[in-house]
Amino acid sequence: MKHAETVTFGGSDLDRAADLRGDIPALAAAMQAPDTRCALIWRGKPLISGDGALDLVRVPMTHPVLAEARSAPMLLGRENGAALFAHDLSVWEPEGLDSEALKQFIDPSEQRHPSFEGDERFAELRGIMTRLSARDAELAATMRSIFAWHASHGFCSKCGAKTEWYQAGWQSICPSCGTQHFPRTDPVVIMLITRGNKTLLGRSPGWPEGMYSCLAGFLEPGETIEAAVRREVMEEAGVPVGPVRYLASQPWAFPSSLMIGCHGEALDDAITLDPNELEDARWVSREDMIEAYAGQRSDILPGRKGAIAHFLIRNWLADRLD
Numbered sequence: 011m012k013h014a015e016t017v018t019f020g021g022s023d024l025d026r027a028a029d030l031r032g033d034i035p036a037l038a039a040a041m042q043a044p045d046t047r048c049a050l051i052w053r054g055k056p057l058i059s060g061d062g063a064l065d066l067v068r069v070p071m072t073h074p075v076l077a078e079a080r081s082a083p084m085l086l087g088r089e090n091g092a093a094l095f096a097h098d099l100s101v102w103e104p105e106g107l108d109s110e111a112l113k114q115f116i117d118p119s120e121q122r123h124p125s126f127e128g129d130e131r132f133a134e135l136r137g138i139m140t141r142l143s144a145r146d147a148e149l150a151a152t153m154r155s156i157f158a159w160h161a162s163h164g165f166c167s168k169c170g171a172k173t174e175w176y177q178a179g180w181q182s183i184c185p186s187c188g189t190q191h192f193p194r195t196d197p198v199v200i201m202l203i204t205r206g207n208k209t210l211l212g213r214s215p216g217w218p219e220g221m222y223s224c225l226a227g228f229l230e231p232g233e234t235i236e237a238a239v240r241r242e243v244m245e246e247a248g249v250p251v252g253p254v255r256y257l258a259s260q261p262w263a264f265p266s267s268l269m270i271g272c273h274g275e276a277l278d279d280a281i282t283l284d285p286n287e288l289e290d291a292r293w294v295s296r297e298d299m300i301e302a303y304a305g306q307r308s309d310i311l312p313g314r315k316g317a318i319a320h321f322l323i324r325n326w327l328a329d330r331l332d
């Protein structure tokens with residue numbers, strides 16, 4: 011698909027500076043260099059600034075807020091020849107924190123740290139992802155996934171000992187048995203299933219009323235992408251799928267998925283719903299979907315902007331899947 015990498019989180023050709031990760035003297039020098047910058051994250055929410063189009067905030071390594079971080083910074087990469095790190099400030103307890111808001115699917119709350127005097131604030135990435143540049147979206151997704159992995163994988167899965175930060179945050183290592191551990195990326199297939207002029211969409215319980223999206227599911231060990239597409243569609247909607255082809259991928263840092271967008275051609279129309287997986291599934295014609303994307307339908311709401319399903323359907327409507 012020619013437009014594959016224009017998807018949100020589609021990448022920005024970031025120099026990830028893998029050569030620096032294991033070079034302790036070079037890392038130490040980079041942390042002291044005056045043009046080195048650091049991005050910040052608090053409980054999965056990147057520090058951003060701006061209004062309309064948003065920027066990921068980059069502070070100098072001498073910024074006083076960095077004294078609050080409890081672990082070493084991770085190395086995100088290099089920008090304009092200078093190193094860029096990231097620090098996790100999750101230990102900070104904001105005054106009057108609305109902890110219920112943090113649990114929502116899209117947390118609308120924003121937190122302002124007293125070390126900043128401008129409009130800098132921590133914001134939920136799902137809610138702001140389409141307002142960041144491709145570079146800042148890639149950086150935010152990367153640090154969100156890496157810090158979430160460290161937070162949930164602090165112990166060796168082989169021997170149970172506490173692991174240590176390694177390779178500037180890109181690995182951890184077990185001091186007891188020596189096993190190296192790598193950050194997780196969990197592949198998920200998400201598929202635009204078509205039959206003639208219509209596409210198969212489903213909705214999960216709890217989604218906003220009328221919202222329908224592409225079917226999706228995790229790949230299983232020992233399974234190809236194509237087989238996962240066919241299995242998931244059969245399990246969820248009882249629809250057999252023939253030819254499958256890859257379209258585009260999207261890192262989805264909630265917390266560590268890689269969405270693999272595919273096109274599959276259905277061999278039959280009849281839907282047999284699995285109520286444990288889906289609340290409803292339906293075929294939607296191109297004409298009806300165009301009206302839905304124009305906001306003219308109350309019975310079909312398009313999926314969230316920025317998500318790959320929205321991107322795949324929009325390109326199908328524009329006849330740009332090639």
Ligand SMILES: [Zn+2]
Nearest residue numbers: 166169184187
């Ligand atoms: Zn171990």
